[in-house]
Amino acid sequence: MMKSFGKIALMVAFLACGSMAMAQLPNEKFGKPSDMEWEYVGWKEALGADAIVLCKTMTVSYELSDGFGSMVNGDADLNSDNMQILGTNGVNIEGAITIYEVCLRTKILKPEGAKHANIDIVYQDGVEIKDDNIDELLDLKVRVFSKNEKGKVVKKNVSSSNFVKERLDDNYSVMHVNVPDVQADNIIEYTYKIRSPRPAYIYDWTYRECIPVVRSKCDLNIPFQLQFNMHAPIDGHIKSTVVEGRLTYNQNRSDLMQAKTVRTNHYTITGNCILPTDNVAAFTSEMKGIDTLPDPLPTGATHLKIKE
DSSP states (O other): OOHHHHHHHHHHHHHHHHHHHHHOOOSSSSSSOHHHHHHHOOGGTTTOOOOEEEEEEEEEEEEBBBTTIIIIIIOOOOTTGGGGGGTTTTOOOOGGGEEOOOOOOOEEEEGGGGGGGGGEEEEEEEEEETTGGEEEEEEEEEEEEOTTTTTTTEEEEEOOGGGGEOOOSSSSEEEEEESSSOTOOEEEEEEEEEEESSSTTTOBBBBSSSSOOEEEEEEEEEEEEESSEEEOOSSTTEEEEEEEEEEEOOOOOOTOOOOEEEEEEEEEEEEEOOOTTHHHOOOOEEEOOSSSSOOOTTTTOEEEEEEE
């Protein structure tokens, strides 16, 4: 009896006070939904939704190599004058690789909300681009969490046979993720990485979805040599910060054991409690001084989209 009363009290606290719920939600550590997330059904304005996004995050970082790599690849001659700067002349930005790590956790609240378990992932995959210059969609994993009659959490991995790739145009493809046998009260987690050889381009990030979003967060750690114009949404739901950070990079010399780092601009853009009807723009960026931008996404497409 006391246990049931505790659960009811927790629910009342969530529903009556959105700030209290946000102080404890969401759990940004993926792999196991928290007890609070199993109980949570949304803040006041979101009550009655078929499904809800508990948390979605995109982390952007870079794989960097020592700038001397361009010299040994033929851009400069190796001689006694430049031998002394081997491994000390900074990073090779032209050879930088952008690494995206994306996570999404969705909770199905009603049987009719099962359709929102399906998502689309759009990424650059040009048919006329060399294989070493296309973006790679890696480590796509989808898990469905449910509870059995004893209240024990059961995890089921979604087979890759439910991932269907489709070409959108000459530049972009979409990975359709179809999650079978979804039931009310299921929690679905999606994680994937994108490895991109385009350091001068960052995918847009959409904060608003077709269902309520408890938290959406974009975290970018960008080497200071790469200067972007960042366009974070100006909205009461969104908070943006930028601080100086550091990023460790690879070295071409095996005899240099000490890790080397480069200064970064570390951006964090976080949105909380966003409804489908809220007029919240996407986060966008553009490289300073670059006149020719990559081909835009097809009309109406976003990098990550929950099915309506």
